[in-house]
Amino acid sequence: SPRAVNVDLQTDATLQVDISDALSERDKVKFTVHTKSTLPNFKQNEFSVVRQHEEFIWLHDSFVENEDYAGYIIPPAPPRPDFDASREKLQKLGEGEGSMTKEEFTKMKQELEAEYLAIFKKTVAMHEVFLCRVAAHPVLRKDLNFHVFLEYNQDLSVRGKNKKEKLEDFFKNVVKSADGVLVAGVKDVDDFFEHEKTFLLEYHNRVKDASAKSDRMIRSHKNAADDINRIASSLYTLGTQDSTDLCKFFLKVSELFEKTRKIEARVAADEDLKLADLLKYYLRESQAAKDLLYRRSRSLVDYENANKALDKARAKNRDVLQAETSQQLCCHKFEKISESAKQELIDFKTRRVAAFRKNLVELAELELKHAKGNLQLLQSCLGVLKGNT
Amino acid sequence: MADTARDPPPAHTDFQELEDGEDLFLEPAVIQESGPASLPAEDISANSNGPKQDSLFDDDPEDLFAEATEEVSLDSPEREVLLSDGPSPAITPITPPTSVITPRIGLAHDDMFTHSSFDEIEEEEGGDSFDMHISVSDPEKVGDGMNAYMAYKVTTKTSMSLFKTDEFSVKRRFSDFLGLHSKLASKYLHIGYIVPPAPEKSIVGMTKVKVGKEDQSSNEFVEKRRSALERYLMRTVKHPILLKDPDVLQFLESSELPRAVSTQALSSAGLLRMVNKAADAVNKMTIKMNESDAWFEEKQQHFENLDVQLRKLHASVESLVCHRKELSVNTAQFAKSAAMLGNSEDHTALSRALSQLAEVEEKIDQLHQDQANADFYLFSELLGDYVRLITAVKGVFDHRMKTWQKWQDSQLLLQKKREAEAKLQFTNKPDKLQQAKDEIKELEGKVQQGERDFEQISKTIRKEVSRFEKERVKDFKMIIIKYLESLVQTQQQLIKYWDAFLPEAKAIS
Numbered sequence: 001s002p003r004a005v006n007v008d009l010q011t012d013a014t015l016q017v018d019i020s021d022a023l024s025e026r027d028k029v030k031f032t033v034h035t036k037s038t039l040p041n042f043k044q045n046e047f048s049v050v051r052q053h054e055e056f057i058w059l060h061d062s063f064v065e066n067e068d069y070a071g072y073i074i075p076p077a078p079p080r081p082d083f084d085a086s087r088e089k090l091q092k093l094g095e096g097e098g099s100m101t102k103e104e105f106t107k108m109k110q111e112l113e114a115e116y117l118a119i120f121k122k123t124v125a126m127h128e129v130f131l132c133r134v135a136a137h138p139v140l141r142k143d144l145n146f147h148v149f150l151e152y153n154q155d156l157s158v159r160g161k162n163k164k165e166k167l168e169d170f171f172k173n174v175v176k177s178a179d180g181v182l183v184a185g186v187k188d189v190d191d192f193f194e195h196e197k198t199f200l201l202e203y204h205n206r207v208k209d210a211s212a213k214s215d216r217m218i219r220s221h222k223n224a225a226d227d228i229n230r231i232a233s234s235l236y237t238l239g240t241q242d243s244t245d246l247c248k249f250f251l252k253v254s255e256l257f258e259k260t261r262k263i264e265a266r267v268a269a270d271e272d273l274k275l276a277d278l279l280k281y282y283l284r285e286s287q288a289a290k291d292l293l294y295r296r297s298r299s300l301v302d303y304e305n306a307n308k309a310l311d312k313a314r315a316k317n318r319d320v321l322q323a324e325t326s327q328q329l330c331c332h333k334f335e336k337i338s339e340s341a342k343q344e345l346i347d348f349k350t351r352r353v354a355a356f357r358k359n360l361v362e363l364a365e366l367e368l369k370h371a372k373g374n375l376q377l378l379q380s381c382l383g384v385l386k387g388n389t
Numbered sequence: 390m391a392d393t394a395r396d397p398p399p400a401h402t403d404f405q406e407l408e409d410g411e412d413l414f415l416e417p418a419v420i421q422e423s424g425p426a427s428l429p430a431e432d433i434s435a436n437s438n439g440p441k442q443d444s445l446f447d448d449d450p451e452d453l454f455a456e457a458t459e460e461v462s463l464d465s466p467e468r469e470v471l472l473s474d475g476p477s478p479a480i481t482p483i484t485p486p487t488s489v490i491t492p493r494i495g496l497a498h499d500d501m502f503t504h505s506s507f508d509e510i511e512e513e514e515g516g517d518s519f520d521m522h523i524s525v526s527d528p529e530k531v532g533d534g535m536n537a538y539m540a541y542k543v544t545t546k547t548s549m550s551l552f553k554t555d556e557f558s559v560k561r562r563f564s565d566f567l568g569l570h571s572k573l574a575s576k577y578l579h580i581g582y583i584v585p586p587a588p589e590k591s592i593v594g595m596t597k598v599k600v601g602k603e604d605q606s607s608n609e610f611v612e613k614r615r616s617a618l619e620r621y622l623m624r625t626v627k628h629p630i631l632l633k634d635p636d637v638l639q640f641l642e643s644s645e646l647p648r649a650v651s652t653q654a655l656s657s658a659g660l661l662r663m664v665n666k667a668a669d670a671v672n673k674m675t676i677k678m679n680e681s682d683a684w685f686e687e688k689q690q691h692f693e694n695l696d697v698q699l700r701k702l703h704a705s706v707e708s709l710v711c712h713r714k715e716l717s718v719n720t721a722q723f724a725k726s727a728a729m730l731g732n733s734e735d736h737t738a739l740s741r742a743l744s745q746l747a748e749v750e751e752k753i754d755q756l757h758q759d760q761a762n763a764d765f766y767l768f769s770e771l772l773g774d775y776v777r778l779i780t781a782v783k784g785v786f787d788h789r790m791k792t793w794q795k796w797q798d799s800q801l802l803l804q805k806k807r808e809a810e811a812k813l814q815f816t817n818k819p820d821k822l823q824q825a826k827d828e829i830k831e832l833e834g835k836v837q838q839g840e841r842d843f844e845q846i847s848k849t850i851r852k853e854v855s856r857f858e859k860e861r862v863k864d865f866k867m868i869i870i871k872y873l874e875s876l877v878q879t880q881q882q883l884i885k886y887w888d889a890f891l892p893e894a895k896a897i898s
Contacts (some may be wrong), residue, residue: 199735206730213723220716227709234702241694245862253869260876353736353897360742360894367887375880382873385866 017135017150019128020048022261024120028052029081031127035150043143044149049153053080056127057132058156062145070295070333071340072140073348075133076284078126086116104233111229118269122277129281186302192336196345197293211279213268218276221268228261249385256381261373267370274363282352291349299334306330313354477664520548521626523641525619530598530612531562537599538562541615543622546643551633557642563588563595565646566618572636573625578781579788581849583857584631585624585775588617616766620774627860678790682847688854689786696779703772710764717757724750738897745893749886756882764873771868775861789846796839803832 014037021032034048060077063069090112097105134140149156188194232254238252306327313323527542544558570587577584594610626632626641640646680686724747731743810825 036563086497195735199733203730203735206726206733208729210723210726213719213726217716217719217723220712220719223712224709224716227705227712230705231702231709234698234705238695238698238702241698243691243859246865249869250868253873256873349736355741356739356742357894357897360746360897361891364887364891364894368891371880371883371887375877375884378873378877378880382870382877385870385873 015135017131022124043378055156059149071337073288073292073344074286078130081123148293200290207283211283214276218268225261225264259377263370263374271367274359278359294339299337303334304332490851523622525615569640581846583781583853699776706769717754719755742897743895747835749890760879792843792846796843799839867891
């Protein structure tokens, strides 16, 4: 299965994780998570378990909720597998089978199946990259929940959050963003973090916009490819019906368009993989980085509040020891977060630059490959058509 | 929509008048071409070809003029005679038709309606090979507000002896084109000639132009119309018979074209035609012709199938044009977004690469726009033109059916009269008997004429269809090849752009 392309990760022999297989069932996808490790933590050197999407979310959320990881960029959770649109299309096709010719039906079915397969491959890749990011992280790879996730060969029974829990999450997020506004206003003493804050706020918004616009562009591309498909079919019918010289002509052009539209569809698919997915991924990562900055800001606020409390306690000469302990804890927490956050943000930049480079190069190479393929088909067809005229 | 070829001119004209924003009864305040009153002697008075001609066609099936038009010689002296004012100048020189033809072709024909005369004309044309190019250009808005209209320059370049000079231009407006088509349709359709339909009217499009919105959509509309008018004229002159029609020649050459259409709106012949058209539509549904000629049945089916498939293909191509335009717009938006992203990226090399990506995408969006235009002007318009042309072809087949019906009706009537005459033989009414005999004689003539008309239109249609199919093959081949070449160009440009970008992407470090 294709390795995640969005992230340039150092693969480490001590712990390698990948998704070796996946099965799409009616309303769920079952991922086979395959691990190879020389670490003593595991019972075996190589083993596999089956996991579903909810279990990935559980793992991600457990990282987010863990105070010890406050100073790290938590790898963004993979998006939920969404085959609804594709399934709906296949269903509509089944219903409309009677109204089209056998060739048309077979053709459309093949296309929809290819589309389904593409979505499937993507969701596998995104779940895989999440695990790889965790495995590559010096601290997170040691997480106990992660090891359980990898090794425990029974169902983790992490049923989806019930309504109450979802509501609690909702309020937590509301508070967070309100805080975020407060905290963002405070100018940081540290130049590095001040710069990062400004940078990330703007970058995140722009990546969001670029991601949306690239999606729209790619969808138009797919639509155009579909039109060319219909044109090819019509030309074929015209070719079989015509009694003049045109019949061979139409058949040849129909054949050409069948081939070029396959290439156009591939162009759209590759743009989706190399550009749209890249942007989507860094949308999520930049959000995770923002979350890290937020956590640091929060801990700074806590630290400042602890200082004020200490001053007050000293002034009143009451609960001084308690205040001192509290202040020390806050200070320690803040410094710890700041230290790891700095490194995380530097790593984030390195990863981002590497990923963009890899994908932009591959994008350009694929665009060139497809354009050359198209050109060759067109020129060869023109040669035949002009020769016969 | 598809019936432009059969639109009754009066309704057609009314519409036209409204579209051009004029009152039916007033000349527009600003006119470039026709003078209101007198017409120069050489110019054909529209009246001479207008209502009188119509009334002749509708009332008198034995009108020589119907067949004669296409056989008229067009050497200048004859043409002057033909075009000068007179009660029915178009008819006068035709009465001994052969005398008009002889100087040009050099052959004596007693019977204009035999196959040979027609063939001679065709051979003659072979000698003077088709070398003519018409361009419609320089759209210019004339006037203001709702009375405004677009004037187009029509330039003819030709080496054919039919014309006085080898390059000349005139100014025409859209209603002039419609007027030309209307005249040609009324002269030729009912005898089996496939008259190319004129471009479609568009009130919405025209209103925007009038109101003075100099925006992209009204510019596109004008360009679309200009291109359509050009194709229309080229198709018309490529037809060997239509090319020689005095109305066509006048349209191309005459600096002032009378706005005859305004009188036609009110003519009784025009109204009559409108009524007839309605009746025809009903009649067509009830005519059941005994098709003795398998060729016609086969061809009709062929055009029926072609119609269905071309419409389907046209719809798909229109969809492609739409999506390609969308792709262009969305690519442009993505380019802007990528530029913004590049601006905020704080790694210098990546920032530069993203800016370059934005530039590439911007160039590509223009490429998509250009391709969408090729999709439209080459592929889509070709299909649209042929969908309308096939409607004209179907119309011609319908006329043949009507001609057959007329013949059959005459035969039935003759039979009835004969039966009546037979009965009268036994009565002692010599006057009535004589009258019956006279009527029978007349009807026998009518029946013969009906049969001749039917044979003639059948023959004409065979020739026309053969010509049409040849043109169709040529047209499709030529334009599809051009279209594929546009696709080649797009791919070549894409290769250029991505080739230039690749090292920039690799330079990120």
